[in-house]
Each structure stands twice: as structure tokens, then as C-alpha cells.
Amino acid sequence: MYTKGMRLGLFTAFALSLLLPAAASAQSLGDTVGGGGGSPFSIAVSPQYPSPYGEATVSVATNTIDLAGSTMSVSVGGKNIYQGNVQSVAVPLGKAGSLTSIAVTVSSGGAKYTQEVSVQPQDVVLVAEPLSSSPPLYLGKPSVPIEGDVRVVAVANLKGTGGKTSNPSSYSYAWTVDGTQIGGSSGIGKSTIIVASPIQYRGRTVSVLVKSSDGLLTGGATLSFSPEEPSMRIYRNDPLLGILYDHALSGTYTMTGLETSLYAAPFSLATTRGTPFIRWFLNGVAAQTGPSITLRPSGDGKGRSSLSVASSAGQYTAATMNLSLSFGGTTGINFFGL
Secondary structure, three states: OEEEOOOOOOOOOOEEEEEOOHHHHHOOOOOEOOOOOOOOEEEEEEOOOOOOOOEEEEEEEEOOOOHHHOEEEEEEOOEEEEEEEOOOEEEEOOOOOOOEEEEEEEEEOOEEEEEEEEEEEEEEEEEEEEOEOOOOOOOOOOOOOOOOEEEEEEEEEOEOOOOOEOOHHHOEEEEEEOOEEOHHHOEEOOOEEEEEOOOOOOOEEEEEEEEOOOOOOEEEEEEEEOOOOOEEEEEEEEOOOEEOOOOOEOOEEEOOOOOEEEEEEEEOOEOOOOOOEEEEEEOOEEEEEOOEEEEOOOOOOOEEEEEEEEEEEOOOEEEEEEEEEEEOOOOOOOOOOO
């Protein structure tokens, strides 16, 4: 399970850097109109790293102004986008690297107070790569394993206001896992980190702060994930068509022909310590190990058997699958119709 921000699509997030430009400071931020004095309120922008072409929410915090009896106006690039009671306001952002200048004016008791801030979106994507099992040629993405690891990769593309990009290999990456800075995995060019899966029913949050080599551009992203229960699937292994991944067997499978080959695929078992161990059981008796098994009914009568397969990785994590086999009485037709 992946979350963006808090929840991975599918496993990705974009980012933005928050700047207080020197030009804004030179304009006496927070001074009252017609009078001096420091600003009695501050501006908060959330999320800390909004996405390009996304939105940043601007809110006001103060200990000295009665906000309930005040009004507020918000302008972006000199154009007013909000006028009314003091509340959080969503501000649209531009493309990566572009500066969005936001001015907030609070009117209270006949006085006006103004604060300005600029935000600069930066593309930073976090991609989770669980180190877990999945069948060959599987088009989906493996799930986060229990008792395993997850590789998290930061893909950053920091841009200046002119749209010029810099070399990602020169970026510095500061990684944080569950609020703890991971110094050993942080540094210049360290765009990848491997973290342990959280325990079952818990989550893990990974964040990264990316800076350009000159320190002028900053972006970040956050990704959260939790482990999923492993599972097993059994597929028929056709002698001509290969493993038929488009249809997983379940319930009762009727065997036809002189023999049937089956293939077991474990999903979301940790591969940190190697390939998961697979064992087959026929009527409760251990039959063989490995992902494949070939069954040959004996005799001329009809019958039923129970087949199960178990796969394990680590000390506590395992997945099983049971299948009821029906055989005899039906002759299969092969690919050539004979």
C-alpha cells in the first residue's frame, strides 16, 4: 500500500521550495500602513512542498490581532484573488522553477499589516521499489513485504526561474525516515535509500530534501507505505504456450490428459535474503520443492486429491495456496486436436 504525501500511488510525490526573498525583506514586511513597528502576524504555507501547477494553502497566525474581527486580502503577482474574513486561502502555482509572489494583508482596528512570501515549485518524485517477489513478466508492481526492505529512489529536476536545469548528480539529498535523519544515506549524489519494511499493520514515512550544488534551489517529497500480506497463486504450465499467467487456478481443478504441470508464484514475499523457498504437498505429504510440479494420475478410475503449496521468506512470513484436484474419466485434447 502506497500513499502520496501521506499516501504511493502510486508511490510518487512532487515538491516545492519555500523562499523568503531578500527583496521582500527590503520592503519592510509586516509594517503597518502609515506607521512603523514589526509585523503582528506570520504566514504559513502548506504543504511544505506543493507540486508544480498545484496549490499552496496560505494561512495566518498571530497572538496579538483579533482575527475574528479582522479582514484579509490575498494577492498573487499583484492581482487580488481573495478579499474577506481571515481564513486559509488556496493559491494556484505555476510550472517548476517559476516564482509565485504572494502578499497577505490583514486589516484590524483601522490598521493594515502586510506580509509577503514567494514559493518556487520544484519537481521531486519519490519512487518505492519493494524488494519482494513477483512472477516473471509480471506487469504489476510488487507490494511492500513483511520482514523485508524497500528501495526508495528520488528523481529530482530542480530548475531556476529561467527554466535552466542543473546536473542531478550534483544534488545533495537529506533523507529522513519516520522523523529521524539518516546521515549515512544522505549526501551528494545519494538519490537512493533502502529502508526496512515496517512491522505488520504499521506504516513508514520516508522524506527527502534535495538541494542544488549552489544551495539556491531546494525541493522535497514525502512517501508513506505499509506492508501487505503475501499470497500464492497457482497457474497451469502448458507444454506449448508456457505458463498461463492470465488465469490463476482456484477451488477445484479438473486434470485432463496423461499429465499436468503447475507453477506456483509467490507475491510480496521478501527477497532480501534470496528467493522464497517453495514446497508442494500432495494429500498432506511433502511432494517436492521448487516453483513447478508435474502430476501424473495412475489407474483408470476417477478420483480426487488435495494439493497445497507453501512459500516462506524469513522466520515468520509465509504464504499458502490450496487446490482440489479432480482426475480420471476425461481425456484431454491437445493442441493438434488428437
